[in-house]
Amino acid sequence: MAENLTDKVAAVTGAASGIGLASTEALLAAGARVVMIDRDVKALNVAKERLGGNIIPLEVDLLDPEMCASMVDRIIDVAGSIDIFHANAGTYVGGDLVDADTKAIDMMLNLNVNVVMKNVHDVLPHMIARGTGDIIVTSSLAAHFPTPWEPVYASSKWAINCFVQTVRRQVFKHGIRVGSISPGPVVSALLDDWPAEKLEKARQDGSLLEPADVAEVVLFMLTRPRGMTIRDVVMMPTNFDL
Template identity: 45%
Template sequence: MTWTLTGKTALVTGASSGIGRALATAAGAAGARVLLVGRSEERLAEVADGIGGGATWIAADLAVPAEVDRMAREAAERLGEIDILLANAGLYIPGDAADGDPDEWDQLLSVNVNSVFRLINRVLPGMIARQSGDIVVTSSVSGHQAIEWEPVYSASKHAIQSFVHGVRRQTARHKLRIGAVAPGMVLNPLWGVSDAAEIDARVAAREGIRSEDVAEAVMFMLTRPPHVTIRDLVILPQNQDI
């Protein structure tokens, strides 16, 4: 048995491209009223127009704490209440620790970790008051194991996993659900892949998955009966050696 998203509201961060765009599109197609968050007004407007159904957007830089707070306030005002939070925004930095730029790492941690913690803090009181709500955070397979070529990114996703597991235990008594989806190689601009022909070829070789595959997995998480929580969903290309 599945539950519907019809009539629910969904806040999606990092929604202008990649997994976030696919999540927003899938939530809209499932009947939710979607509010998209990202940095580019032009790209957000394009995605919102494609979704239709009253989809709207807020431009915000989630690396800035005050911007996270402003966005959360505006989202609550526009939606009335936030039924679903899809905390997806993230940055990716690979490379050796000895050669990295700590200032860039700080930026990554601000978006991948701090903004997620802060936004969840802002939406939880309303969900707790209503005794209803779903949160899904986009993590990574590197949150389940440290990957040597991306130690800072891995560390950020390990933080996400720990936070999600702890918050789930705190909020279960309030009938809330929180989980994390952890993709492997996703063929989208975050990982430097945008050519459609290349995506098709690598999918055919089972070397990568599409953003839409991740969105479909998240829709599965959201449409389970209320007594079912999927705490962790790891989704990999069949041929990824991890």
């Protein structure tokens, strides 16, 4: 029997756009209340106005150490509890390593790896005390496929893939499920660094996913019976390999 998300509290990082916004919309449709976490206050307010009363916008710059460290307590303060945590926020560095800006590398590794680990670290005591919870991390096809045009980004997602699998084995005894969603290229701001000709060709070939496609799979993972964990989902456009 599918898990019912009615009245559950979900927190989604990077929620103002892309996969995070689509995940928010899917969770709302399934009956959850959603704490939308992002640093883009304007986009959060637009989403709140459009999506209605079950949205709680929360401004957090995850690269600010103090804001990152206080985030879980702030979520609990405004929502009362956390049933679902979707660690979705991330950024992208593509291209040849020799051409990459080292400051951009530092920022990406901090957001894609360190912040995810710290967020999960901070939410676990709350879920352990309650004896239940779901954690989903947005990973990437790059965690499973050695993509030659994005060695830095792919490395961050390989790290997260290992993190998800090992943490899951530590916490399942507490009734907590941990899984990752690994989409191929999704139409989002993360593709802004792609060369224009590559992006246009991908669109023409039908080799890009929409954020809503990913959100639909996230919802599938969350609604499985409690005795089942969907640990990894790798999804890609059918025409990805063209």
